[in-house]
Amino acid sequence: MEQRMYAYRCTNCGKLYHPSRLVCRQCGGREFEPVPLEGEGTLVTYTRVYNLPEGFMKPWLTFGIVEFPNGVRVAGQVDKEELALGMKVKATVGIVKEGVGKDYYGFIFK
Ligand SMILES: [Zn+2]
Structure with missing residues (x-):
């Protein structure tokens, strides 16, 4: 889907x-x-979060704010090892949280 x-x-x-x-x-x-909202955006800020609530599949996640060329800013996960402010990231959409009977979709930037 x-x-x-x-x-x-x-x-x-x-x-x-x-x-x-x-x-x-x-x-x-x-x-x-x-x-x-798709394609490339610019990483404006990011933060790495440990001790995630139940339902997340990883020990830690990076969350970032990305600005698209049209000026819209969105929050999402950042799935990259090396991070730098101002870097270009590609917007994808995936499951960000597994829920009981319901998965949550959101931005995952790569
Ligand atoms: Zn208006």
Whole structure:
């Protein structure tokens, strides 16, 4: 099953949001269209987290904020050994947390 992540563009003024909003902060518009978030982004910041809650499959994870070329910033896992601020990472979507009867999808940057 292919999963994609989206930003939401206000059809009135064009402002992009992620996650989605009910009302545009810029113009008050209520109509949005999905815009796929994919491809390369820039690693803005990251942090390595140990002692993860139950449901995560690894002893530690790196979480980062990545900015896409369209200016949308998203949070996700970073699956790389060598990390540097400003580096280019490729956005993929995968299972970030295994739940009982439900898996959670999110960004995994590689
Ligand atoms: Zn708007």
